[in-house]
Amino acid sequence: MSRYAYVNGRYLPLRDAKVHVEDRGYQFADGVYEVCEVRGGRLIDERRHIERLQRSLEEIRIPLPMSTKALGVILREVVARNRIGYGIVYLQINRGVARRDHAFPSPAVAPSVVVTARPLNKARNEALAKNGIAVIGVPDNRWGRVDIKTVGLLPNVLARQTAIDQGARDAWFVDAGGYVTEASSANAWIVTKDGTLVTRRADHAILRGITRTVVFDEVKGQQGLRIEERSFTLEEAYAAREAFITSASQIVLPVVRIDGRTVGDGKPGPVATALRQEFYRYAEAG
Numbered sequence: 699m700s701r702y703a704y705v706n707g708r709y710l711p712l713r714d715a716k717v718h719v720e721d722r723g724y725q726f727a728d729g730v731y732e733v734c735e736v737r738g739g740r741l742i743d744e745r746r747h748i749e750r751l752q753r754s755l756e757e758i759r760i761p762l763p764m765s766t767k768a769l770g771v772i773l774r775e776v777v778a779r780n781r782i783g784y785g786i787v788y789l790q791i792n793r794g795v796a797r798r799d800h801a802f803p804s805p806a807v808a809p810s811v812v813v814t815a816r817p818l819n820k821a822r823n824e825a826l827a828k829n830g831i832a833v834i835g836v837p838d839n840r841w842g843r844v845d846i847k848t849v850g851l852l853p854n855v856l857a858r859q860t861a862i863d864q865g866a867r868d869a870w871f872v873d874a875g876g877y878v879t880e881a882s883s884a885n886a887w888i889v890t891k892d893g894t895l896v897t898r899r900a901d902h903a904i905l906r907g908i909t910r911t912v913v914f915d916e917v918k919g920q921q922g923l924r925i926e927e928r929s930f931t932l933e934e935a936y937a938a939r940e941a942f943i944t945s946a947s948q949i950v951l952p953v954v955r956i957d958g959r960t961v962g963d964g965k966p967g968p969v970a971t972a973l974r975q976e977f978y979r980y981a982e983a984g
């Protein structure tokens with residue numbers, strides 16, 4: 699089936715969807731992005747993703763190039779043109795096309811806007827969630843503002859590939875103090891022996907995941923679950939009852955091995971499984 703993308707005002711077949719060689723996203727990773735899940739053809743948590751996008755843009759001083767309503771129309775149009783039932787939509791906004799110079803273009807140029815979408819394989823994702831995944835710890839060598847969802851993802855790319863090269867599925871970044879920050883494209887969680895959910899505080903050292911926020915709402919809505927926003931070490935994670943990651947593309951994905959050590963009984967735990975099953979009761983389908 700043909701795929702389509704939105705590029706700077708036009709909907710184009712993917713093979714014709716191109717950006718300029720002097721696009722600042724390409725030359726400097728001078729831009730931000732969002733990934734939103736699509737389910738039943740509808741965007742999940744669109745409002746929160748757009749709010750986070752606005753914050754990211756403000757932090758790197760790129761003006762929002764159109765109204766959030768217009769952005770929503772484009773996102774839905776790309777989903778519709780690609781006939782996505784279950785999948786993801788990707789949106790990038792960067793500082794635009796200008797002669798290569800580190801300083802912002804002066805006078806300012808129009809930001810570049812690109813939207814793509816692709817289907818995800820539901821059966822494969824469900825199988826992953828049923829079996830759980832293995833992760834490894836890697837040093838967190840990213841910059842100090844990973845709370846901004848920038849397209850500069852080289853450390854994340856290298857961390858993910860290191861994990862794959864070692865037979866794992868993902869990497870958990872570990873900061874200089876020995877504490878887990880997050881996964882290469884997801885937030886990291888554990889469930890302690892006493893049943894408390896633990897995830898790092900959302901400061902400048904992690905991205906405040908939308909899925910993470912929805913899981914907070916979900917935990918509040920369920921009796922008997924406690925949540926703590928604090929740092930944890932890999933050692934604490936090895937000894938945890940459960941571990942999992944959260945992201946828009948994988949929702950709640952159980953982690954059953956960390957650095958080759960089995961977490962809990964080596965199977966996805968009841969807390970992660972229930973959070974995954976109930977997730978859409980707390981998410982917003984737009």
Ligand code: PDD
Pocket residue numbers: 733880881882883884885904905906907908909910944945946947
């Ligand atoms: N990644 N942390 C990082 C570093 C991420 O890249 C992501 C999302 C998250 C989870 O955020 P959310 O729950 O809002 O998806 C945390 C997307 C899915 C990606 O890069 O593909």
